[in-house]
Amino acid sequence: MGRTSEAKNKILLAAQSLLGQRGYSSLGVAEICKAAGVPKGSFYYFFESKEALALAVIDMHWAAERHDWESILEADDEPLRRLRHLLEATEARQREGQGSYGAVLGCMFGNLSLEMSNQADAIRLRLQEIFETEVNMVDAVIQEAQERGEVTLSDTRDTARSVVAQLEGQVLFAKLYNNPSQLDTLWPSCRALLGVHDDQAIAALA
Amino acid sequence: MGRTSEAKNKILLAAQSLLGQRGYSSLGVAEICKAAGVPKGSFYYFFESKEALALAVIDMHWAAERHDWESILEADDEPLRRLRHLLEATEARQREGQGSYGAVLGCMFGNLSLEMSNQADAIRLRLQEIFETEVNMVDAVIQEAQERGEVTLSDTRDTARSVVAQLEGQVLFAKLYNNPSQLDTLWPSCRALLGVHDDQAIAALA
Structure with missing residues (x-):
């Protein structure tokens, strides 16, 4: 056994x-x-098949990433700082991957979404669930910031989706240019999506 | 012949x-x-090879898309309206693709960036050039808006890159969910990246 x-x-x-x-x-x-x-x-x-293996790999990879996301987003810290840490951890992870493999590998879920989602329904559904959960996790933090009066958004979930989309889009560039520094602007971009100006952000994160 | x-x-x-x-x-x-x-x-x-064909297809596809982008972004209209039209045209194109193929196909350049960029250098370089040009085209429009006092950005090129990243990230979601309506929030998200609030935007676009 x-x-x-x-x-x-x-x-x-x-x-x-x-x-x-x-x-x-x-x-x-x-x-x-x-x-x-x-x-x-x-x-x-x-x-049973290569597809069944891919699903098992997705689940294993997500279990680890979800654990990382939870420990950052549920930490004892102010909500916008936690969100910022998540984005910084994304850059650190891509930098690590480049160190190990010689190439920025990007996000496995984003990669498979663009390669596979219109070819294998089981994989599409699993990836939908993962991104749904990611958006919900980011939304929970943005809602906390909203309740504290740090952001004023008409729809926190739409903003959470834009934050995850921004992460995926910038990770795409990091992979394309094989350069994790492409992710340096991830936090400023997400701050703009949250409608937080520099000075307010500095105050909120002080 | x-x-x-x-x-x-x-x-x-x-x-x-x-x-x-x-x-x-x-x-x-x-x-x-x-x-x-x-x-x-x-x-x-x-x-010469499948890779040579892929490069020729990328060039052909880009020639057509670049023509579309230019006719929208260089139209006789206010800069932020032109940018908005570009994002609306992106949604329309994904909707059309879904009508023709039964599935949202996403952006060929984003798809190939995530599938291929760390496997074929010639393809990686071509895709880098394309995204570079896209960012420059968006930057030119944002600079016009900046000169007109409609936006106040510290680095228009960084913002242009975030706009293209947002487009790619949201197109990823449209493909994953096979739903072009995922792109409904593309303009509001990009407006936030530009630091333009609702009312200002309405005034600017009036």
């Missing part, structure tokens, strides 16, 4: 790395098993 | 359609030739 779950775990980790670097379509089961050091025959013992 | 360029054109159009729907990695030369109704043998007469 220990050995089988070890093999499954090796496949998941190899697939996570390859999926992050190369996307879904160009990957084959044989290549994943080779990278995992697991015989190809055992793949279908654990996963 | 007429017949050979007709065959080349058929390959380009078939590849544009398939690339938009399915991305790069999952496409094969044989499939493209079949869709184009052109014998596979003739493919390499026109294109």
